[in-house]
Each structure stands twice: as structure tokens, then as C-alpha cells.
Amino acid sequence: MKKDEIINTLQTEKQFLKDNYGVVTIALFGSYAKGLENPDSDVDFFVEFKEPSYSFLMGLYSYLENKLNSKIEIVRKGPHLSERFLNNIKNDLIYV
Template identity: 35%
Template sequence: MPNLEEIKRILAEHKEKIRENYGVQIIGIFGSYARGEQTELSDIDILIELEKPIGLKFFELYDYFENILGTKVYILTLESLRQKSLLLESMKEDLIYV
């Protein structure tokens, strides 16, 4: 199980290749690893910003991250986060609590 410093080092070493091959502009770590609360069962939560949508190459990117980090990852894009935020705000307007 890698620690946060190892994860940051590995991602920094591969950052240029990830940018060139997949158009990833920003890479961030969040969740249990960022808080120092990871366990043996934790995946590494990664936030990325893409230059443009990459379609099915997203699965290739997923595998790439898991291969270089040696563990399961969860990838969230800034765009999907923005869309979820808008959806949540829209839902709040119509939400009926039971």
C-alpha cells in the first residue's frame, strides 16, 4: 500500500506522459489518502481535469493509473463534478422530503 508521498512522487514522474497521452491538465488526490485515513481496503481517489473528452480512452487511463500506483483507483473528472453540482442544485429546488 503506497503512502501519500509515494503516490505524489509516482504521479509527478508520470504527469507529462499522462498529459501527452490523455490530455490530463490537472491531477489531484482526495479522500482517505489525502486525509491520512487510508486502510488496506482503500482505493486512491484521483481528481483530474481533461483538456477535452477522451471517450473510451478513459478506461485505458484508469488502467494506467492502477498500473503505476499498484492499487485500485477511483477517478473523478472536474467536469463530472461540476455536472453533479448543477444536478444537485436543481434537485434541491424540487426535492420533496418524506
């Protein structure tokens, strides 16, 4: 799957993700956002949830992995993230 396909899928599913998993914002980052993916790459998402819920996180993880038929990683937006990490990804974030 290519970056444009991932973004199109997220745009199509955006309301569903909000309604069912409490997604406030979702962004693609990492190798797919940069166009540097390879067959072993996972798809990285930066997600802000309406509330910190393990069931929302795991539900979204399972849904996106099945929908995209790819390995994924989800980084949850929150105060636990270091400024260094946020500075490293901020220019790569593609919000949908």
C-alpha cells in the same frame, strides 16, 4: 503505497499523463490525501481532461491502477458535479 509515494509517482509521470491521456490537472483526494487510508481503500483522483474522451478516461484508469498497483477511482472535473460534492472535497485536494 503511501501518500508521498503516490504524489511522487504522479509528479514523475505528469508529462506522460498530459501527452498520452490529455490530463490538464490531477489531484489526490479522499482517504489517501487525508492520511486515513486502510488496506481496503482505493486511491481517489480528481482529474481535468483536455477534452471529454472515454478513451482518455479508461486509458488513465488502467495506467494508474497498474502503475500504483492499487484500486483507484477517477472523478472527472466538469459541470456534472454538484456544488455540494465539490465543497466536500475542496480542502482535501492535493494537486500535482
